[in-house]
Amino acid sequence: MLDLAKSRWHPIAAAHDLPLRHVFHGQLLGREFAVWRADDGYVNIWENRCLHRGVRLSIGINDGRELKCQYHGWRYSNRTAGCTYIPAHPADAPARTITNRTFAAVERYGLVWSAEEPQGEVPEVSGFAEGKLLALRAIPVNAPADVVAAQLTGYRFQPSGNIDGSAAKVAVEASNAFSVALRSSEGDASTLAVLFVQPVDSNRSVIRGVLDSEVEGAARLAVLRHHNELLSRLRVAVEAEAAREPAPAPLEPIIERVSPELAEMPEETTHGRKATIRVQVTRKWSAADGIAGFELRPLKGLLPTFQPGAHIDVHLPNGLIRQYSITNGPGESDSYVIGVKLERDSKGGSTCLHETVREGDVLAISEPRNNFPLRRDAIQTLFIAGGIGITPLLAMAQALNNQSLGHELHYFAQNQAQLAFPEKTKTLGASLKPHLGLSPDQTGAKLREILSGYGPDKHVYLCGPGPMLEAARAIAAEMGWPETAVHFEYFKNTNVIDDSTSFEVALARSCMTLTVPAGKTILEVMRDAGIDMPSSCEQGACGTCLATVIEGEPDHQDVYLNDAERKSGTKIMTCVSRAKSARLVLDL
Amino acid sequence: MTETRCKDQVILDLWHPLAALSEVPAGVVVGTILLEERLSLACDGTGKVAVWRSRRDLPVDGPVDISAVAGTLPVKLAYGYVWTSLGNPPADIFPIPEYAEADRRKLNAATFGVNVSAPRAIENFLDMGHFPYVHTDILGAEPHTEVKEYDVEISVDRDEILATRCRFFQPMASTTSDGGADVDYIYRVPHPYCSVLYKSSPMDETRLDVIAVFLQPVDQEHVRAHMLLCVLDEDNEDKVIKRFQQTIFGQDKPILENQFPKRLPLDPRAETPIRADKSAIAYRRWLSQKGVTYGVIPAAT
Incomplete structure (x- = not known):
């Protein structure tokens, strides 16, 4: 039965368990969750484990936009659960794929619902009007969910409109292994109660009851107390019954392994000049005189995690590719907002965005890249x-x-x-x-x-x-x-690029030697040879196509490297820079 | 020999700490647990100590004449603690030469119970990145969060891990400091469940304070942590020095007890290391190479 339970939606918290900046510790079928609501209202249900050293994120800090682990201050973004900052290495942008496991979250009937592998929608309850319900206090029970649900069919209570009465008739309207719907009536008063049983573990459950009508003021307290007392009594009986059977072994949820490349903390690997994400322009406005703001939302799923300083490539309808920085604050992860200045000497990029692209249009963008990372260890x-x-x-x-x-x-x-x-x-x-x-x-x-x-x-x-x-x-x-x-x-490289030289490039790790002729870049020659190399602006400004030089003297023509980096001779931007020596050996 | 609950011969053959000698009353049975076995120990007040598997006829807190106890376990007195072994222990316990220096203060700062495996506690002891977050304004403070590059080696002859050139900014490096400074550290792991750190002494810049943690594995997911201080400090009372270290450990305890799983996973893909975790990566590999299985989740082979 509990195998089937994985694909069903279960309530794991009441909506009121997620007050401002709180992190709630939830559990379903043996798996722990860190549940938190961001200031924008989004409910996050995550594996309750920091990917770094396994510390529970339910003891972490919800700053309204990101969740910060208590142990080493790793920050994870609202929605995506992607890591945005690793304080031990302030100069590095974290590999974007450091992303915690997330689970589906739906708020309905005053409860927060989740599932390991959800199929279909959160169950429809006839007679329940959203927003006009009363969620009861959750009652934990040390017993298997089906035992609890079976006992709940015998639950007897007074309708909310006649709480002091004693002659209510209670009818079972529906029941299954994880919920029971009961209607209590006495005189004119009638209340529908649906009692959901959350399978916390093989031998632990939580009863989450919801009544079909709101009750205000002192009467509300009386109704809550009425159910609290009756359900607590029921708990004692159910636990006594369950204790007669041997307790089933606790469930052991499978914790996913991190990807092999993360296990060794390698260089970030993103390839090519690809635009894998489709976004819709959901808002276009005048962000300032001569500057258009664009709000880009994903057509499906979530946008990848971004870090401050990151940019995206935007592939324009006219075939041009332009880079724009993401302006969003932390945790603002439902869309990317970019600003585009109309350039007087536009070659077609900014003109196209200002004049052609409209709200509702779909654009292709790359994943965000961060070659301008922000240290957060400065005074x-x-x-x-x-x-x-x-x-x-x-x-x-x-x-x-x-x-x-x-x-x-x-x-x-x-x-x-x-x-x-x-x-x-x-x-x-x-x-x-x-x-x-x-x-x-x-x-x-x-x-x-x-x-x-x-x-x-x-x-x-x-x-x-x-x-x-x-x-x-x-x-x-x-x-x-x-x-x-x-x-x-x-913004751009205004140097006049001299591509008249010709030289040899040896790729140390690929065991390949290529000839770069005049008029072609190192990047182009490598691409022609089938080497997948990430790039973005392709004019020596953004830093994406950086390579490490092992031997030879680079002829720097970019504007990305600083003077010390240029002098060291160990880095090269492969999209514009060339060689002063006859041969360059790159660590590729 | 008696059947043991722990099946890890590497761990059974080690010396394990049981108690600070200064805290064992003379002639009275003290009970403790090591590797899921109930043990008893007692001293006679003249420096002789006996350890044995607990017996009904020698109840805890009752009187005992240790010269009359038969069937005792091996005993060592080292660094102020009583050590024993449930297997065939080596002749010597790992060396801490500084312990012999006459001008050092030597104290058991505390013995703390922690609901975590011994290897998780060792990793925490080796870790600098958590200082600003867990020991805020004492051993570290935001925004000084960077773990600078350091060196780690596994010394083959000494069979221990050595991390050197470690530096971290500390706003209050010890009881005798009155300001922030970059503090130098050296870490040693000479025993799967013991670690020794050396840090700049605020009293004498040419010498290093020594702080060690000796973990007594109660079972795979519970330890008693014995903390040795061997420091240069002529001014502060014992209780002041101890309180500083107890504060630090009290801050680590809730973090350690919220690590999941409690046993240390040795599969490199179980968690996400960063460069700052070099010493922990070396430690996990070293445990794997030794074939340690107790207190860890071995990597699938």
Whole structure:
């Protein structure tokens, strides 16, 4: 019977068991759940185990957007249960596939329902009007569910409208192995009670009763007490009966193993320039003067977990592929929100999004990639955004704000009307510092002011137009900021790419030597040879196609690597950079 | 020989701690449990100790003359504790040379019961990443959460795990510290259920404090943790030094008791390690190589 039970929906909690920022410990058929409601109302039912070291997530912290494990502070996103941050390695973006197991969750009849392998819908109860019901206090019973359900057919109670009476007639309207529907009538008063039996384990159950009508005020308490007393009495009888039989062995739920690549914590492996996700534009609006906001919702299922700083490739109807940063705050996992500035010299990307793409349109996007990860171990974090460069920094500032970590968001724009996403920036309070209408010289002076006073454990993140980034990086260096504390992301690579050289590339792990002719990139030659290499912007700005150089001298033409990384000669962006030596050996 | 409940010969042949000698009253039977066996021990007040399988004629709390007890188990006194074995133990217990240094304070900080397997408790002892979250504002504090790269080796001649070059930011490194500092650690695992750590001494920057945890496996999912302090501290009273360590351990206990499963899974795919867990990865491999099965869930072969 309990095998069949796996495919059925069972109540595992009452809706009122999930108050604001609480994590409820649930159990079904021997399997423990961490159950929590995010501030956006979504009910999460997860395996009650952190994937790292097995600590129960029911003792974790629900911050309204993410669930944080008590042991090492790993953060898991609302909805997807994907890990968004591993504090022990603040400079790394966690592998996206670190995702906890989730279970179906439906709220109905004042109860939260789940199932291991659900088939069909939560059972329909005739005579139950949603929102006008009364959920009784849950009664735990040390007995198998079918024994409890059988005994419940003999449950006798007064209708809510005549609680003090004693002559109610009770009729069984329906019953099965996991529920009993009873109608109690006396005089004009009549109440339908459905008692669901949650099989917690082979020998443990919880009776979750629901009455067909709400009761207000003092009468409500009297009704709840009436059932509490009667069901408690029934519990004593059922437990006495169950104790006569030998207790069945507890169920042993199977905990899924993590994927083999996670067992060794390898490099992240995402391949190609693929757009595997279909989203619908559910909202398009003017996020600021010249900036369109797009809300993208998945056609089916959930969107993958994103981290602050991550971007997606958007494949446009005109065939172009463009990269946009996700602006969402932590836990805002039902859609991705991007901001697109209409470029005057648009080659068709921003024009297409502004003029052609409408609400209701379907777009193909890639999984989010994070080549601009946010450390959260700084004492103070400065974000410096120029214009549309606000988008990745907005996601980052919201993440630090959610964790109450010190930060300032300096936002440079021409005027108030050009400040994008006011509804999001407003939540940052005083940490938002707009700087409006400054000339290049004034911008330089302001950057100097912002970047003065470098100290240990301070980090700065820059995103904006090329000239502003160049200025900010130069000022930071002058003011004593080490390169390791200065993080930046360019919109695009404005360097003129020299692809006139020809050289050889040896791939150490693939045991392959390829010739890169003039006019072709390393990435293209590798693709032609069947090597699957992830890429995104393909112009040396986003960092996706990074490879490790084992031997040879790279000819850097990207804007992703910082000067120290360039000088070390150990990294190369394969989409634009080439070789100064006749041969490069890559760790691929 | 008597049939034992534990079938893991590697574990049976080890020396296991039972009690701090200073806490065993003279001439009175003390009861305890090791590897699911009820044991009794007593001392005579002159430094002689006997351990035997509990017997009706020598009830716990009753008087005993240990010279008259027959059929006793092997006994060692080391680092202030009484050790015994249910198998064929080696001649010596692993060395802690610093214990012999005359100017150190040597204390049993506490003996705590914990509902967890011994290997889970060892991993917790080796772990630095939890300091800001579990020992908030004592051994760590957000946002200083990074576990910097460190080195781990399994020493073949000494048959122990050694983690060196470990550093972690601590806002209050011990009772004698008054501010935050990057603290250096060395960790040793010289015994499947025992670990020794060395950390910067706030009193003398050229020397290291020694803190060890010796786990007494009550059964596969319950331990008694004996904590040895061997520290440089001339100022604080015993109870102050002990209280600091008891606070730390009291913070770990509820986390350990909420780990599922309680036995340590040795299958590499059971949990998700990160680089910070290098020492734990080495420890799990070392247990697998030794063929330890007690207190662990062995990897499927």
